[in-house]
Amino acid sequence: MIGPYLKILKKRSFSLLWLGQIVSQFGDRLTQMALIGFVYRIAPHSSLSLAKIMSLAIIPVFILSPVAGVYIDRWNKQRVMWVSDFLRGVFILTIPFLLGLTSLLFIYVFIFLSFCVGRFFIPAKMAIVPSLVEKKEVFMANSLISTTAMISAILGFGLGGVIVERLGIRSAFIIDATTFFASAFFISLMRIKEKSWFRPQDIIELSKKAITEVKNSFIFDIKQGVKYLWKEQETKFAVRTFFVLFSCVGALYVVFIVFIQDTLSSATLELGKLAVGAGVGLFLGSLLYGRVAHRFSVKRVINIAMFFASGYLIFFVTLLRVTPSKNFAFFSCFLLGLFAAPIIIAVNGLIHTKSEDEFWGRTFSSLEVVIHFAFLIFMFISSYLAEIFSPFTIILFVGIIIFSFSLVSLGGKGND
Incomplete structure (x- = not known):
């Protein structure tokens, strides 16, 4: 029963992606628990303060999800994933050094940025899977990723609660950042040949195309x-x-x-x-x-x-x-x-x-x-x-x- 799954995991690049997304998924849930602990520290018993923080995770769905695919189709997907998680690690690691400030604005900005770059990770991950396994193994590979992602998320919530309460918010954010750096490292080790048509000057061109996609395609669809x-x-x-x-x-x-x-x-x-x-x-x-x-x-x-x-x-x-x-x-x-x-x-x-x-x-x-x-x-x-x-x-x-x-x-x- 587990034989076919073990066969897929023997594929080096897929197993590295699998490890990377497990750690990244754990980090996602640890981020949520750290944010809950952060709000409890600055505004205990406040549902409104918690809603404001949690909205920073949802708003990027509306802003970036419609256009992320335009960029991912052009960029190297492996690079998109490890850069995304590396940047998430940087943004999250910055937060502990801002906890002493009287203004929360910069903390909110870095939280928002971490969720924004995260919107590129998931579609890139789903898009790269077929190139890592044989066509007949795609369904099983996706099943393995989804199942282990759910288990990793469950563990992230459970251990995240312990880490935040026992070690403190500052340590929780540092550990959280470490999980994203680890994920970026695993994914960077993948060996896969991908065509990439991206040039630095394409940013402006793709931005215009992305806006057009939203106006003409996304909203219409x-x-x-x-x-x-x-x-x-x-x-x-x-x-x-x-x-x-x-x-x-x-x-x-x-x-x-x-x-x-x-x-x-x-x-x-x-x-x-x-x-x-x-x-x-x-x-x-x-x-x-x-x-x-x-x-x-x-x-x-x-x-x-x-x-x-x-x-x-x-x-x-x-x-x-x-x-x-x-x-x-x-x-x-x-x-x-x-x-x-x-x-x-x-x-x-x-x-x-x-x-x-x-x-x-x-x-x-x-x-x-x-x-x-x-x-x-x-x-x-x-x-x-x-x-x-x-x-x-x-x-x-x-x-x-x-x-x-x-x-x-x-x-x-x-x-x-």
Whole structure:
């Protein structure tokens, strides 16, 4: 069973990429935990301050994702990856030396820049995989990268929480920077022949082309993608579900972090443990649902999963508030991950089966913009409301909304 994977890992360049992305993925999650610890230090119990920091990770999606491909198609992809991670390391390493300043502006700038260059790493990684393995091994190679990336992310959250709380924010950022330097080193050792048409003077030309891409192609394709998604009843259901789901996740994100920090009296340690629980739940839930997905109606699975996830969320936060228990919190996050896994898989599967493959690119690009927009907007709405209401109240309200939405959907037509 693991033989084919070991065969792929024997390919030197692929194994170096695999190692590099594991370390880089770990660094991504450590960055998030370090930022959470940083906000807890400068503005404890503030959902709004946390939302402002976390928005720096989301805004580059809108600014750079549409144009990153224009550059990556022209540049050497291996160089893009190691330079991207090297720059992330430099930007992150600069932050510890700025922690003593009274103004946070420079810290915000370097955090934003680190996430901006990160937008070039992922598409370059996905684009280079087919050139590292044989055509028949591409699917297995992507599967190996995705699975290990999820495991690395889970470990990043867990160990990140420990590192930030035990060693401090300054040390966490230094270790974080080291992971990106290590990733850049591994990737730089790859031996691959790539055509690169980039010249220094191309920067201006590519910038103009990128802007044109956004105006003439990206925006047009997004509109076409949304229109296409809205034609079919099934894809319309998928878009509506994703929009509601990510609006609620955005609304919950920062207030849930603050709620856990206040309830369990921990800046990052317990958050890291809960993230591990949720990650393991998502991983196992994905495996379990993948084995039985063909037996059930996709719509019904989505609605039932949302029903149980939201119902348990309400029960979880209510009981945790009354009797704070770290073990109960960990187990509950595991169950929430288990319940949520089928939703994401089922919605993506619904779009794949109900749309034509020639539209998949613009369809998923449109979907990515929609869900990130929903996440960002509702994250700020809930963080502003958290200045008036308690995080518990907002979590409870959001849980009731999801519960009601799933209940109405289950009672409606077209679930089978």
